[in-house]
Each structure stands twice: as structure tokens, then as C-alpha cells.
Amino acid sequence: xxxxxxxxxxxxxxxxxxxxxxxxxxxxxxxxxxxxxxxxxxxxxxxxxxxxxxx
Numbered sequence: 001x002x003x004x005x006x007x008x009x010x011x012x013x014x015x016x017x018x019x020x021x022x023x024x025x026x027x028x029x030x031x032x033x034x035x036x037x038x039x040x041x042x043x044x045x046x047x048x049x050x051x052x053x054x055x
Contacts, residue, residue, distance in 0.1 A: 003050050003051075004050075007046075007050040008050075010046055010050075011043070011046060011047055011050060014039060014042060014043040014046060015043060017039050018039040018040050018043055021035035021038075021039050
């Protein structure tokens with residue numbers, strides 16, 4: 001099973017967004033883990049769709 005270039009690019013971009021949403025800076029500590037949790041859930045869904053061949 002081979003991922004298409006678009007699917008791979010989408011997964012990489014979402015992974016970078018998840019890492020960027022981790023609350024490690026002082027101004028974003030009050031956000032909790034909601035941004036990274038939401039993006040993580042989207043990443044898992046996109047990864048499942050890509051592996052099943054829907055993307």
C-alpha cells in the first residue's frame with residue numbers, strides 16, 4: 001500500500017501543526033491540551049483514511 005503524495009503532504013502538515021499546538025509557551029499554557037488534542041484527532045482520522053485508501 002502506497003500513500004499518494006497529497007496524502008503524505010497532508011499528514012506531514014498536520015503533524016507539524018500538532019507539534020506547534022503543544023502548550024509550551026507562557027501565553028498558551030492556559031489553553032490546556034485542547035488545540036493539540038483536536039489536531040491530533042484530525043491527524044488520526046486523516047491517517048486512517050489515507051491508509052484505507054480514501055484519500
